[in-house]
Amino acid sequence: MKENETLKNLVxxxxxxxxxxxxxxxxxxxxxxxxxxxxxxxxxDYSTPFLLxxxxxxxxxxxxxxxxxxxxxxxxxxxxxxxxxxxxxxFRVEDSHLLNYINSFISSDNNLFAQVDEKEKxxxxxxxxxxxxxxNIVSARAAATGDTICNLLATLGHTVxxxxxxxxxxxxxxxxxxxxxxxxxxxxxxxSLSFQEEGDTSSxxxxxxxxxxxxxxxxxxxxxxxxxxIYSDPNKKPIIDELLNSKGYQxxxxxxxxxxxxxxxxxxxxxxxxxxxxxxxxxxxxxxxESNSVLTVMENLKKSGDIKEEDGKQVFISTKYGDDxxxxxxxxxxxxxxxxxxxxxxxxxxxxxxxQITNIWGPDHHxxxxxxxxxxxxxxxxESKFKVLISQQVNLISKGEKQKMSKRLGQFQTMKDLLxxxxxxxKDVGRYxxxxxxxxxxxxFDLDLAKEESDKNPVFYIQYAHARIHSIFRxxxxxxxFENLKSLPMTEERRGLLFWVARFPEEILDxxxxxxxxxxxxxxxxxxxxFTRFYGAKDNKLKDCDEKTRLGLAYICKSASISxxxxxxxxxxxxxxxxxxxx
Numbered sequence: 001m002k003e004n005e006t007l008k009n010l011v012x013x014x015x016x017x018x019x020x021x022x023x024x025x026x027x028x029x030x031x032x033x034x035x036x037x038x039x040x041x042x043x044x045d046y047s048t049p050f051l052l053x054x055x056x057x058x059x060x061x062x063x064x065x066x067x068x069x070x071x072x073x074x075x076x077x078x079x080x081x082x083x084x085x086x087x088x089x090x091f092r093v094e095d096s097h098l099l100n101y102i103n104s105f106i107s108s109d110n111n112l113f114a115q116v117d118e119k120e121k122x123x124x125x126x127x128x129x130x131x132x133x134x135x136n137i138v139s140a141r142a143a144a145t146g147d148t149i150c151n152l153l154a155t156l157g158h159t160v161x162x163x164x165x166x167x168x169x170x171x172x173x174x175x176x177x178x179x180x181x182x183x184x185x186x187x188x189x190x191x192s193l194s195f196q197e198e199g200d201t202s203s204x205x206x207x208x209x210x211x212x213x214x215x216x217x218x219x220x221x222x223x224x225x226x227x228x229x230i231y232s233d234p235n236k237k238p239i240i241d242e243l244l245n246s247k248g249y250q251x252x253x254x255x256x257x258x259x260x261x262x263x264x265x266x267x268x269x270x271x272x273x274x275x276x277x278x279x280x281x282x283x284x285x286x287x288x289x290e291s292n293s294v295l296t297v298m299e300n301l302k303k304s305g306d307i308k309e310e311d312g313k314q315v316f317i318s319t320k321y322g323d324d325x326x327x328x329x330x331x332x333x334x335x336x337x338x339x340x341x342x343x344x345x346x347x348x349x350x351x352x353x354x355x356q357i358t359n360i361w362g363p364d365h366h367x368x369x370x371x372x373x374x375x376x377x378x379x380x381x382x383e384s385k386f387k388v389l390i391s392q393q394v395n396l397i398s399k400g401e402k403q404k405m406s407k408r409l410g411q412f413q414t415m416k417d418l419l420x421x422x423x424x425x426x427k428d429v430g431r432y433x434x435x436x437x438x439x440x441x442x443x444x445f446d447l448d449l450a451k452e453e454s455d456k457n458p459v460f461y462i463q464y465a466h467a468r469i470h471s472i473f474r475x476x477x478x479x480x481x482f483e484n485l486k487s488l489p490m491t492e493e494r495r496g497l498l499f500w501v502a503r504f505p506e507e508i509l510d511x512x513x514x515x516x517x518x519x520x521x522x523x524x525x526x527x528x529x530x531f532t533r534f535y536g537a538k539d540n541k542l543k544d545c546d547e548k549t550r551l552g553l554a555y556i557c558k559s560a561s562i563s564x565x566x567x568x569x570x571x572x573x574x575x576x577x578x579x580x581x582x583x
Contacts, residue, residue, distance in 0.1 A: 006114045006506035007101050010077060011035050011046045011091055018071040019050065027057055035091075037503075044080060044090035045499055052087025061087030093499075095490050102502050103482050106559050112566060114505040115157035116513070122158050123349050124150050126360035127272070128165040131264040132176045133222055134414040135271050141443060142360045142391045143415070144434035144572070145517055147277045149358075149389075151570045152512035152520070161354065162279045165345060168261045169286040170338065177257030178204055179218040181249065184227040184240070184256075185211060195219070205249045230259045271415045276427050276572040288344050294336045297344040297379075298329060304378040316343075321374025324367075343375040350381050358387045358515075360439070366390055389515060391439050398447045422450055425459075428573045432459035435571055436521040458525055462564060463576055465528035468535070469561040470577035473554070476542045481551040488552035497534040497556055500527045504563040508570065517571065524567045531560050 012035045019033055031054045038047045051061035051068070058064045065083040072081040080092040093101075105112050126146025129139040150160045167173070185208065186193045196207060196215040207214055230236055236259065243252040265282070272279070288294050298314060301307045306317045312332035316339070319326050329340035349357050357376070361368065369388045376386045396403040396413055403413060419426040429450050436458065437443045455461040488494070503523070511519040534540055534556070542550045542557075565575040 006509055007093065007502050008035055008046060008506045014075050014077055015048055015050065018068065021071060022068055030057055038090055041496060043084060044092040046091045047088045049088055051089065055087065065089065095495065096486070098498055098502055099485060102498060102559055105505055106562055113155050114509045119157040119159070120355040121353060122153055122356040122358060123161045123163055123354040124358045125163045125165055129268065130167045130172060131261045131268065132172060132218060133220065133264060134416060135268050136415065137394045137396060137413050137418060137445070138362055138391060140275065140415040140418060140430065141394050141434040143272060143275055143277045144431040145391065145439050146360045148435055148517040148571050149515050151572065152508065152517060155508060155570060156512040161281070164279045164282045166265060166282050166284045168284055169289055173257045173261060174253060175214065175217055176260050177253040177255070178208065178214060179223045180227040180230065180256040180260050181253050182208055182211070182213045182217065183224040184231055187224060187228060204253065208249045209247070226260050226263050229263060230256065274419060274427065275415065276431065283345065285341055285345065288341055293348065294341050294344045297347050298340060300347065301375065301378055306378045316371070316375065318371040318374045321370060321377055323370040323374060327371050339371060342372060346372065346376060347379055350379060356385045358389070360389045360391050363390060363392050389439055392442045394443045394445055396447060397444050421447065429457065429459050431572050432521060435517050438516065438518050459573065462524045462528045462568065464579055465531045466561055466564045466575045467577055467579040469557045472542055472557055476550060476554065478542070478550055478554050482555055484548050484552040485555045488549065491537065491539065493534045493537040493540060494556060497530045497560060500530045501559045501563050504567065520567055520570060524564060527560065527563060
C-alpha cells in the first residue's frame with residue numbers, strides 16, 4: 001500500500017477535485033474540505049459537511065448541492081453520491097472498488113498499512129515512575145497506552161525510541177533510604193516504629209536513633225520487605241552491620257537509597273516485561289548530575305536571554321513562553337532545582353538527534369507543560385515537535401465501589417497486584433482496559449468485568465471473533481479466493497463487514513497521527529460486531545454453501561481475521577485461534 005493511500009483519502013481526493021472545479025480560486029482558498037464517516041450506514045460510507053460548513057461562502061446547501069453533485073456523475077469510485085439535509089454530501093463506494101482496495105492491502109505482496117509521508121526519529125518517554133516502590137495503576141495505564149502509541153508510530157514508518165526516565169536523585173531518594181534503614185532497625189530491634197510529630201525538628205540521625213520515621217518517609221510495608229532483602233545480601237550485610245554499630249546513619253541511608261532504587265527498578269522492569277512493555281533505555285537522572293549536564297544547560301538558557309537573577313537565585317523567564325510565573329532553576333545556595341534537571345534531560349534528547357519529543361505525564365503535571373515547552377523553544381527545538389500527553393487518574397472499581405490508593409502510606413494497588421488478580425489473561429485484558437478510553441479522560445477500571453471470561457468482556461469478544469473465523473476454516477477446510485469474491489452477491493451483512501475491513505488502514509493511520517490508541521480498540525469492537533452480524537445471517541454459513549460461494553465467504557472471513565490480528569498486535573494483545581467460549 002502506498003503512503004497515505006486509504007479509502008478515505010481516495011474519497012477526499014475526488015471531493016477536492018470537484019471542489020476545485022466548482023469554485024473560483026479565491027473561494028477555494030477559503031473553503032474547508034473534509035471527509036468523515038457517515039452517521040449511519042443508510043447514508044453511505046463517507047460524508048462531507050462541506051456545504052454546511054461553507055454556506056456563508058457558497059450559499060444555501062441544497063441549492064449548491066443541485067449544481068455540485070453532477071460533477072461526480074462519471075467518477076467510477078462511487079456507486080452513489082447524494083445530499084441529505086441540512087448540508088451533507090454522502091458517498092457510497094462502488095463494490096468493485098471496495099473489493100479491489102481490500103485486496104490491495106490484504107495481499108502479502110503489499111504493505112498492510114498506510115504510512116506517513118515524512119518519517120521521523122521519535123523519542124517517546126512514558127511511565128518514568130519514581131523508583132521508590134512498585135508501579136501503581138496510573139503507571140500501568142501509561143505503560144499500556146505509551147507502548148501502544150509507540151507501536152502505532154512504528155507501524156506508520158517512524159523510528160521510535162522508548163525511554164524510561166529514572167528519578168534516582170534528590171531528597172525523595174534519600175528519604176527512601178532513610179525509610180529502609182528505619183524499617184531494618186525496627187526488624188532487628190523488635191521495637192515498632194513511631195512517626196515524627198508535627199513541629200518536631202530533630203535531625204534525621206536523631207529520629208532514626210529513636211526508631212522514629214521522618215514525616216516525609218515512606219510508610220508502606222513493602223519498604224520493610226526491601227530493607228530485609230537488601231540486608232540478606234551477603235555482600236551488603238557486613239557493611240550494614242558495621243555502619244549500624246558505629247551509628248553511621250547518614251552514610252547508611254545514602255547507601256540504602258542506592259540499593260533500594262536498584263531493587264525497585266529491577267521489580268519495575270519485571271512488571272513492565274510481564275505487561276508486554278520493553279524500553280530501549282532507562283535513563284538515569286543521577287547520571288545527568290554526575291556529568292555536570294544540569295548546571296551546564298543553564299548556560300544555554302542564558303545565551304538565549306532567558307535567565308535572570310533574583311535574590312541570589314537563577315530564574316528561568318518561563319512567563320515568556322506562557323507559564324503563569326517565572327521559575328527558579330538554581331537556588332541561592334547553588335543547588336539546581338528539579339526543573340533544571342528536567343531541562344537538562346530533555347536537552348540530551350535534542351543532542352541525541354531526535355526529531356520529535358513526546359512524553360506521557362501523570363495527571364498532576366499539567367501545569368508543568370508550559371515551562372518545559374518554553375525551555376525546549378529556548379534551546380532551539382521546534383515547539384510543534386514537543387508533545388506532552390496527560391494520563392488521567394484511574395479508579396479501580398469492584399462491586400460498584402472505588403478502591404483507595406496512596407503510595408506513601410502503602411495503601412495502593414500495584415501493577416503486579418492487578419496482573420495477579422486478572423490471572424492467565426492479565427496482559428491482554430489489562431492492556432485493553434487501559435487502552436479502550438482516551439488517555440485524557442479519567443478511567444474507571446471495572447475489575448468485575450475485566451475478570452469476566454465471556455464475550456461480555458470486550459477483549460474476549462474481539463478474540464472470540466478471531467478464534468471463530470479460524471474455527472470456520474478448520475470446519476470447512478477451504479482457502480479463500482478473491483476471484484470468487486468478485487462474483488459473490490453483496491448482501492447488507494457482507495458489504496457491511498467488507499467496509500469495516502476497508503477502514504482498517506485509515507483507522508490505524510488516524511490513531512497513530514493523533515496518538516489515540518483507544519480508536520483502535522473501539523474499531524476492533526465494531527469490526528467484531530460486524531463479523532457477528534455477518535456470520536449470524538443464514539446465507540453466510542460456509543459449510544451450508546455451494547463451493548463458489550464458500551470460497552468467496554472465506555475470503556471475507558480471512559480479510560476480517562487479518563485486520564483483527566494486526567489490530568490486536570498493535571495493542572500488544574494476543575489473537576488466539578482457539579478459545580473455549582463461556583456463556
